[in-house]
Amino acid sequence: xxxxxxxxxxxxxxxxxxxxxxxxxxxxxxxxxxxxxxxxxxxxxxxxxxxxxxxxxxxxxxxxxxxxxxxxxxxxxxxxxxxxxxxxxxxxxxxxxxxxxxxxxxxxxxxxxxxxxxxxxxxxxxxxxxxxxxxxxxxxxxxxxxxxxxxxxxxxxxxxxxxxxxxxxxxxxxxxxxxxxxxxxxxxxxxxxxxxxxxxxxxxxxxxxxxxxxxxxxxxxxxxxxxxxxxxxxxxxxxxxxxxxxxxxxxxxxxxxxxxxxxxxxxxxxxxxxxxxxxxxxxxxxxxxxxxxxxxxx
Amino acid sequence: xxxxxxxxxxxxxxxxxxxxxxxxxxxxxxxxxxxxxxxxxxxxxxxxxxxxxxxxxxxxxxxxxxxxxxxxxxxxxxxxxxxxxxxxxxxxxxxxxxxxxxxxxxxxxxxxxxxxxxxxxxxxxxxxxxxxxxxxxxxxxxxxxxxxxxxxxxxxxxxxxxxxxxxxxxxxxxxxxxxxxxxxxxxxxxxxxxxxxxxxxxxxxxxxxxxxxxxxxxxxxxxxxxxxxxxxxxxxxxxxxxxxxxxxxxxxxxxxxxxxxxxxxxxxxxxxxxxxxxxx
Numbered sequence: 167x168x169x170x171x172x173x174x175x176x177x178x179x180x181x182x183x184x185x186x187x188x189x190x191x192x193x194x195x196x197x198x199x200x201x202x203x204x205x206x207x208x209x210x211x212x213x214x215x216x217x218x219x220x221x222x223x224x225x226x227x228x229x230x231x232x233x234x235x236x237x238x239x240x241x242x243x244x245x246x247x248x249x250x251x252x253x254x255x256x257x258x259x260x261x262x263x264x265x266x267x268x269x270x271x272x273x274x275x276x277x278x279x280x281x282x283x284x285x286x287x288x289x290x291x292x293x294x295x296x297x298x299x300x301x302x303x304x305x306x307x308x309x310x311x312x313x314x315x316x317x318x319x320x321x322x323x324x325x326x327x328x329x330x331x332x333x334x335x336x337x338x339x340x341x342x343x344x345x346x347x348x349x350x351x352x353x354x355x356x357x358x359x360x361x362x363x364x365x366x367x368x369x370x371x372x373x374x375x376x377x378x379x380x381x382x383x384x385x386x387x388x389x390x391x392x393x394x395x396x397x398x399x400x401x402x403x404x405x406x407x408x409x410x411x412x413x414x415x416x417x418x419x420x421x422x423x424x425x426x427x428x429x430x431x432x433x434x435x436x437x438x439x440x441x442x443x444x445x446x447x448x449x450x451x452x453x454x455x456x457x458x459x460x461x462x463x464x
Numbered sequence: 465x466x467x468x469x470x471x472x473x474x475x476x477x478x479x480x481x482x483x484x485x486x487x488x489x490x491x492x493x494x495x496x497x498x499x500x501x502x503x504x505x506x507x508x509x510x511x512x513x514x515x516x517x518x519x520x521x522x523x524x525x526x527x528x529x530x531x532x533x534x535x536x537x538x539x540x541x542x543x544x545x546x547x548x549x550x551x552x553x554x555x556x557x558x559x560x561x562x563x564x565x566x567x568x569x570x571x572x573x574x575x576x577x578x579x580x581x582x583x584x585x586x587x588x589x590x591x592x593x594x595x596x597x598x599x600x601x602x603x604x605x606x607x608x609x610x611x612x613x614x615x616x617x618x619x620x621x622x623x624x625x626x627x628x629x630x631x632x633x634x635x636x637x638x639x640x641x642x643x644x645x646x647x648x649x650x651x652x653x654x655x656x657x658x659x660x661x662x663x664x665x666x667x668x669x670x671x672x673x674x675x676x677x678x679x680x681x682x683x684x685x686x687x688x689x690x691x692x693x694x695x696x697x698x699x700x701x702x703x704x705x706x707x708x709x710x711x712x713x714x715x716x717x718x719x720x721x722x723x724x725x726x727x728x729x730x731x732x733x734x735x736x737x738x739x740x741x742x743x744x
Contacts, residue, residue, distance in 0.1 A: 174646055178561035179573065182554035182617055189614030190580045193591035200590060248484070255480045259467040266481055268730050273488050275671060275726045276719040277540075279678035279694030283715055284491040286701075287498060287708055295494045298511020309509065332488065337734060361473070390584025393678050397698065411586050418590045419683055428590050435587060442582045446575070 197435060200428035207422040218429035226405075227413070227430065234409040237324060238388045244328045245384055246377065249335030254365065256336065257343045267340070274333035282397040285326045289313050289398070313399055316406035323395050323407050327388065335380055342376035343369060375452050382445040389438060410434045492716075499523070499713035506708050523717070526710040532688060533714055536696030540677060540718065543605060543692050547612035547673035548666055554617045555665060556658075559624030560650060564636075574625075581618035585611055585679055596684050607684035608692065612673045619672070620665050627661030628654075664732045667725060671733075674722050693718040 201218055205211035256267050273281055291297045291311030300306040312322045346369055354364045392411050395401060401408035401416065408416075410430060418427025469477065497513065498506055499522050505515040527533055562574050585592065592611060601607040635657065639649040655662070681695035688696070697714060700706060726733065 172565075172567065175561040175565035175567050175570075178557035178565075180557075182558035182577075182621060183573075185550075185554050185610075185614045185617060186577070186580055188595070189592070189611050190583060190588065193588040193595065194583065196591035196594075197588060248487070251480070252484045255477055255484060258469070258477050260469065260474065260477055266485065267734075268727070269485055270488060271726065271730065271734075272492060272723060275675070275722055277675045277677065277694050277722075279698065280715045280719055281491065283694075283697065283701075283711065284495045287712065288491055288494060293507055293509060293511065295490070295511060298509070301510065329488065329491070386582045387584070390586060392584070392586035396682075397678075397701075411584075415586065415589060419593065424590050424594070431587050431590060435583070438582055438587070442579055445582075446578075 194435060197428050197431045200425055201432040203425045203428075205424040205428070207424075211425070214425070218426050219433075221426070222429050222433070227433075230405075230408055230410055230413050231433070234389070234411075237320070237407075237409055238385055241324045241327045241331070241388050241391075242381060242384045244324065245331040245335050245388075246381055248328060248332045249339050249380070250377070252332065252336040253339035253343055254369075256340055270336055271333045273329050274331075278330060278393045279397060281330060282326060282394050285322075285329070286313070286398055289322050314403060316403055319399050319403055320406050323398055326394050326398065327391055330394065331384060331388065335384060338380050339373065339376060342373040346372045375448075375455075378448060379445070379452070382441060382448065386438060386441050386445070389434065389441070410437075495712040495716060499709055499716060501709055503707065503709055522709040522713040526707075526714045526717075529707055529710050530696070530700065530714060532691075532696060535689060536691055536693040537718055539605075539690060539696075540674060540692040540694075541721075543608045543612065543677055544670050544674040546605065546609035547616060548670045550609060550613035551616045551620055551669045551673070552662065552666055554613070555620035555624050555669075556655075556662060557650075558617075559621045560628055560654065562621065563625045563628035564633075577618040577621055585615050585676075589679070589683060593683060601684070603685055603687045603690065605690060608677055608680040608690075611680055611684075612676065615676070616669045616672045620669050623668060624658075624661060624665045627658060627665070631657055660732075664729070667729050668733055671722055671726065 200211075202213055202215060203211045204214045204217075252270060256263055256270070288295050289297075289312040291309045291314065294312075296312065297306065297310045300310070301308065310318070312318045350368050350372075351364055354368055359367070390411065391409075392415065395407050395409060395412050396415070399407045401412040411434065414427050414430040414434065417423050417430060500518040500520065501515050502517050502519070502521065505517060508515065530536075558577075562570065596602050596607045599606075601610070631654065636649045636653055639653045640646070644652070677692040678694045678698070681690075681692050682698075685691060685695070688699075691699075693714075697711060697718075700711060
């Protein structure tokens with residue numbers, strides 16, 4: 167029997183497809199096209215081949231790529247560590263855990279910019295909380311302007327990014343831990359396995375796929391992070407916090423060099439595509455493994 | 465029993481939770497404390513947690529120091545609401561299509577929405593700026609609503625789809641059997657049943673749209689009357705003397721609505737967020 171072509175399900179997709187096409191898909195292609203032009207605020211634009219890329223990779227951009235990779239890696243590792251730490255604690259059957267779980271989310275709920283305003287006060291060297299407490303406890307001899315020095319500003323932006331990202335990672339890992347069958351824990355417990363041993367040999371291997379997924383997703387989101395650095399330091403001091411996305415923004419929006427900016431965006435897009443590819447492969451493998459397990463148990 | 469903890473284990477767990485929550489919540493606590501201090505006490509070293517003359521004065525003064533404050537808050541709300549409505553118009557039918565029909569290219573299209581979700585707005589800022597320019601949307605609410613909705617749509621589709629998948633098929637089969645059209649079935653049979661799911665998606669989308677207005681406002685809007693709260697307050701940075709107490713007061717008042725919504729709906733929001741991510 168041949169079925170008639172049915173347009174209805176496609177029509178239902180139309181609004182979402184149009185919006186996504188106009189605001190995401192087309193801009194992705196346009197970014198690649200613009201990266202081969204000298205587009206600027208002027209009305210004319212010419213095709214310039216790989217000129218933007220040649221300038222990019224003979225200039226300081228390579229250093230910016232390395233800095234971005236360091237920034238993202240540091241941030242993702244810390245988010246996963248914090249998230250795992252939080253998830254393990256919130257998974258413990260202790261009184262009050264429901265309310266603790268609620269209290270984890272606010273950094274992720276509030277507008278990013280407003281959370282960053284709060285941090286920019288925390289980092290204030292003269293009067294801020296962190297500098298003040300470190301002085302009182304004797305770790306600092308005098309006021310320290312966290313956002314004023316290259317290394318401390320770099321770390322400060324990472325910490326704020328970790329603060330915003332931790333709630334979601336915690337939540338995902340907690341959800342993954344709750345899918346670990348209780349019988350496995352009980353069996354290990356009956357055999358006299360300690361809590362730590364059970365975590366290492368039962369929980370950790372079973373949530374490893376979720377941990378890997380979260381690491382990739384988190385890396386992708388962190389590459390896209392713009393507001394935190396922009397509000398805290400605008401990429402300074404002396405470019406210490408200029409990541410690829412900050413450099414793109416400065417080139418394109420502050421200096422109106424659309425073509426040169428697009429080449430930076432395009433490089434970032436290629437990196438994102440690479441990560442997304444790995445993420446999809448991982449999802450695929452996880453789905454296949456789940457199906458095999460189902461067939462085995464059926 | 466397996467869930468029984470020895471006393472020192474309990475101490476360790478609670479200490480760990482305390483450290484964890486301290487990291488996540490101290491900026492809020494400090495912001496609140498600063499909002500209670502008069503400016504002379506804010507700019508005071510050495511640092512003290514409690515200072516003299518604490519009062520809610522900043523919550524009164526901020527309305528005159530930031531004359532447009534009410535307008536910024538209203539704008540934030542309007543932009544997030546507009547983005548939510550536009551996103552829902554896209555999300556609900558698309559999610560229904562993905563959940564209920566099987567057709568050529570369905571899984572590939574669903575994959576496209578997954579991939580699209582990986583690209584943030586800041587990466588695409590150049591073409592986005594030019595699109596807004598050519599559609600004459602610069603310096604309008606539209607420039608903040610349309611991209612806000614677009615970047616919230618993919619995640620919403622996945623969330624909504626998992627909700628539709630849980631509604632039994634028999635429901636619409638019965639309606640179709642009675643001769644109802646498919647559009648009528650969607651409107652009169654499915655949507656009423658799916659309302660709780662739609663509400664959760666709407667709230668999650670609203671929170672996301674409320675959280676991510678800064679970049680669009682910074683780039684696409686230069687008319688102060690249209691600025692959302694984060695952008696309105698950002699302008700007060702870099703002044704010679706930042707009125708930190710009032711800035712923190714205004715920030716806290718600005719985030720209170722979303723925190724309240726979250727507090728009431730957290731169970732649904734958290735369940736929705738995690739169901740999609742772990743099982744997909």
